[in-house]
Amino acid sequence: MVEPSTRTSARVVRAEITCAPVSVAGLAAAVEDQAAGAVVTFDGMVRDHDGGRSVSGVAYCAHPSAGGIVARIADEVAGRPGLRALAVVHRVGDLRVGDTALGVAVSADHRAPAFEAxxxxxxxxxxxxxxxxxxxxxxxxxxxSNIA
Known part of the structure; x- marks a missing residue:
């Protein structure tokens, strides 16, 4: 039996804000690791409704500090035990229903730490x-919405 890695931090493959479409499959491929027993993804998509009203689209705007904050979040989570690689991308600009707004992928030695991360x-x-x-x-x- 091969013991889990004793590394203290997973690779952060991507942590960014982008105007380009986000491919969760691409993020999953980017975090692949032969030592990983699990790859878990999240695809946060624009839905067609909110509060009982039909939504036709969304425009996301980000503060200039957003890139640094998403990188800090990725770095902090990458320090959890058992993780191999992590990618997180948030899209800004005009999105249609069904477009991915937030994509996350994590590879880990086992499924539980991947889901948790x-x-x-x-x-x-x-x-x-x-x-x-x-x-x-x-x-x-x-x-x-999402205004403090």
Whole structure:
């Protein structure tokens, strides 16, 4: 039996804010590691409704510090035991229903730490990242959300 790695930090493959489409499959491929027994992903997509209203699109705006904050979140989570590699990307700009807004992928020695790391990254991004959502509703109305 091969023992889990004693490394203290996983590789952070990507941690960024981007205007380009996010491929969760691409993030999963980027974190692959032959020593990993699990790769877990999260695909946070723009949904077609919010609060009982039909949504036709979303525009995300980020504070200039957002890139550094997402990198810090990735670095902190990458220090958890048993992880091999981590990638997290948040998209900004105009997105359509079905587009990926937040993609996360983690490889780990075992499934439990991979699931825990993905959840922690998502929760910390939602809690700390200065990104705001401007929703466009099907009736033409617009509304900001995630405003502190």
């Amino acid at each position: 993905v959840r922690e990254v998502v929760e910390e991004v939602k809690r700390l990242l200065p990104v705001w959502k401007h929703q466009l509703f099907a009736d033409g109305a617009r509304e900001w």
